[in-house]
Amino acid sequence: MENNNSKTCSNTPSSGGGRRGARRGLAVAVVIALAALGSAPAVAQQAGPADGGSRAAPTxxxxxLLAVTPVATLDRTDVGAFLASAGMDTGTVRYGxxxxxxxYRTLTPQGEPTTxxxxxxxxxxxADRLDLVSDTHxxxxxxDYAPSVGEDFGRFAPYLHASAGRAVAAPDYLGLGMGPGPHPYMDTASSVTASLDMLRASRTAARELGHPLTGEVYASGFSQGxxxxxxxxxxxxxxxxxxFxxxxxxxxxxxxxxxxxxTPAMFDGRINDISAVFYMSYFLTAQNRLHPLYKDPSEFFREPxxxxxxxxxxxxxFEEDIIPALPxxxxxxxxxxxxxxxxxxAGVLRDVLNAQDGQCDWKPEVPVRLYSSAGDRDVAIANSLNCAADFAAHGTRVPVIDQGTTDHNGTFMKSGPQIVRWFDTVAAAGRRHR
Structure with a gap:
């Protein structure tokens, strides 16, 4: 509904079918890397439950951090080819x-321990000590589409930022990747918890891998992320x-x-109909596991x-299984x-929506830019304009970078390299003022 796949999406439905085939095509550049995992740096691997290990992890x-598992090594040429396969500008690629x-350990939406x-x-x-980018998908x-498992869309931004010289922490979120349970889609609170705990696990991993972090965090993410x-x-x-x-x-x-x-954009035509059906179905079913929206699906959904x-x-x-099964x-x-x-x-439904909103209702003490597109038919640009208005109400003027007629995924592909360059500028300004 909101954000890479119910108001936002990363593998947006409106971009057409053949998801698995498209993802395989985009991952061509990493095939060699995956075949050569033995060349990845040696890592002491603590076996955790999600990796099927038997060794007890710290309680x-x-x-x-419970386990560190090498999944890919790419040289600079491989990274450039991978990003270029999606039409992304590779001018910021400096490293493999x-x-x-x-x-790692985190919490469920109910506050119970999980991984x-x-x-x-x-x-x-x-650099010897690295700044950290938090990239949320x-x-x-x-x-299996989550960044730590899938070899396609979820890795574009992490590889883009890392190849520019920063460490990247890209959480899978709860219930995706190799985490247990269902995914609490669009539950902002638990997504933030998992993302913050991913930063903590990354800090430990970076130290163990010989690349300690500076503690400075650059936050970015696409759609839901x-x-x-x-x-x-x-x-x-x-x-x-x-x-941090x-x-x-x-x-x-x-x-x-x-x-x-x-939500209004889903009903007035600004959001593509297929995307609106996809996001709304995902949002309602996920939220009902957390809140009493309905006792039976027939209260919200028509038969069949x-x-x-x-x-x-x-x-x-997969999306190509879900979309044809829905109207x-x-x-x-x-x-x-x-x-x-x-x-x-009204009532519980209003409360559920309100719980996800208000994330721009604060006064940032750091530089902020919002990237969006008037041509986005998955996440209306009104979201970014309203966010900027919320920041302005707190005394912070935040620019909205409008990528014009670009579609949802295209907005990400166009914005990513621009964000890397802007992060470079912010970092350089910070060094000058120290």
């Missing part, structure tokens, strides 16, 4: 990369962890305003969709009552 708290899957995984990427060169439905990045930045800015200092924020096409921008919609979003179905419009998907309620939310 400590949030962000505890080493990529690892981290398994999660994420992708940690280091440049093959550069967009909507994903299949757990744009909203998560903004919420994470808000938490870091308020002192969520003394080891927010340095800059540059999210792309986030669904920052579900009630005021994204009420009988299948929850099973479709179990993290084991083409929200009118065909939702009951008459749900169709009206979503346009005029």
């Amino acid at each position: 400590t708290g949030r962000g505890t 990369v080493h990529a690892y899957r981290l398994t 999660a995984t994420g992708l940690f990427v280091l440049p093959r060169g550069g 967009g909507t994903m439905v299949h757990r 744009g909203q998560v990045a903004t919420a994470l930045a808000k938490a870091l800015d308020s002192g969520a962890d003394r080891h 200092r927010l340095r800059a924020l540059a999210p792309v096409s986030g669904p920052y305003d579900l009630r005021g921008a994204e 969709y009420a009988d299948i919609v929850e099973s479709l979003f179990d993290t084991h179905h 083409g419009t929200l009118k065909e998907l939702l009951t008459d009552e749900a169709y009206q309620d979503l346009q005029h939310p």
